[in-house]
């Protein structure tokens with residue numbers, strides 16, 4: 001199967017982020033690609049989650065932690081629009097992109113049926129990505145993920161580790177079987193967990209975990225259900241900790257054209273797909 005690619009040009013606002021190798025990368029100049037990626041593996045993690053690994057004949061483009069891809073759902077009669085899925089991890093040695101997919105509706109269920117050798121069409125990389133610390137050696141970041149919101153935390157953890165930080169992860173799920181990719185997270189830093197039913201880690205929600213009171217962190221990154229992120233933001237604000245949240249508002253175009261994903265911020269309505277998905281909590285008009 002021959003993988004075809006083409007590029008589209010989208011005018012992104014200039015947001016400067018530093019990559020682990022300390023280059024300053026203006027997002028405006030990050031070229032977006034429409035790629036036919038080839039499935040190398042589709043691993044069923046449990047009945048509701050799959051981990052899809054994809055490759056391309058050419059080296060995969062630069063992608064930043066927190067960015068996402070818009071995935072075309074082929075062969076579905078009901079899924080008209082592409083679906084946004086976070087960049088879970090990029091394995092440069094194998095030239096592989098990983099997507100962690102939770103099966104919630106027709107689109108993700110169809111996507112979950114792909115087999116090795118199939119093609120998945122993706123527009124990427126989209127969105128801004130998380131801010132990397134200016135002095136990583138002296139930063140103690142806490143990465144809090146809930147449910148499928150743990151997906152971008154793997155790539156972020158890998159980037160922070162490569163930059164010289166030791167990330168700490170706090171991952172929450174309903175039950176032990178919903179705690180995903182723990183074997184990957186432990187390679188990157190210390191991992192703490194909570195489950196709602198108490199089958200793994202501390203019982204309860206991530207925001208009730210004891211490390212929040214016993215350890216000192218100077219940056220919190222979070223992604224997950226909105227009530228969880230609001231609660232994390234409340235903790236960060238109360239403890240004067242910088243905090244970025246990756247929002248998962250419903251999306252359609254993914255490139256700032258349809259305005260269906262807007263979030264109310266201190267600059268007015270911003271598109272989560274183009275101006276986010278990552279926002280400093282100070283920008284969000286959440287009741288925290």
Ligand SMILES: Cc1cc2nc3c(=O)[nH]c(=O)nc-3n(C[C@H](O)[C@H](O)[C@H](O)COP(=O)(O)OP(=O)(O)OC[C@H]3O[C@@H](n4cnc5c(N)ncnc54)[C@H](O)[C@@H]3O)c2cc1C
Nearest residue numbers: 083084085086100101102104105106107108151248249250
């Ligand atoms: C920036 C971003 C990154 C994302 N990353 C991932 C990821 O890495 N892995 C993953 O599995 N999912 C991720 N999602 C969510 C994913 O896009 C949706 O679950 C998916 O679009 C649902 O499509 P569907 O056709 O299966 O379900 P639909 O039939 O469209 O919807 C099924 C149900 O899911 C709800 N739903 C749909 N989209 C969302 C959403 N964005 N947030 C909350 N509920 C939703 C609908 O209201 C409905 O109840 C991300 C979303 C965004 C915006």
Ligand code: FES
Nearest residue numbers: 252254256259273
């Ligand atoms: S999804 Fe269309 S503007 Fe964000």
